[in-house]
Amino acid sequence: MTGGYGPIGAGLAAIGAGIGIGQIGGKAVEAIARQPEAISKIQTNMIIAAALVEGVALFAVVVALL
Numbered sequence: 760m761t762g763g764y765g766p767i768g769a770g771l772a773a774i775g776a777g778i779g780i781g782q783i784g785g786k787a788v789e790a791i792a793r794q795p796e797a798i799s800k801i802q803t804n805m806i807i808a809a810a811l812v813e814g815v816a817l818f819a820v821v822v823a824l825l
Contacts, residue, residue: 768823776816783808 787805791798 769820772819779812
């Protein structure tokens with residue numbers, strides 16, 4: 760095996776980030792459907808959470824490829 764396990768780890772990190780952001784988006788839509796008046800707070804928290812997930816995923820990809 761010439762590639763090693765780095766690309767596998769990077770792929771798993773990307774899949775995990777995709778699942779996490781998908782869950783964040785889905786739960787945000789549910790929350791907005793329940794309380795439409797709180798859309799701005801929900802949207803702000805959703806964007807912050809998605810950014811944190813992306814940051815961790817990027818860090819995981821870099822570590823995996825090192």
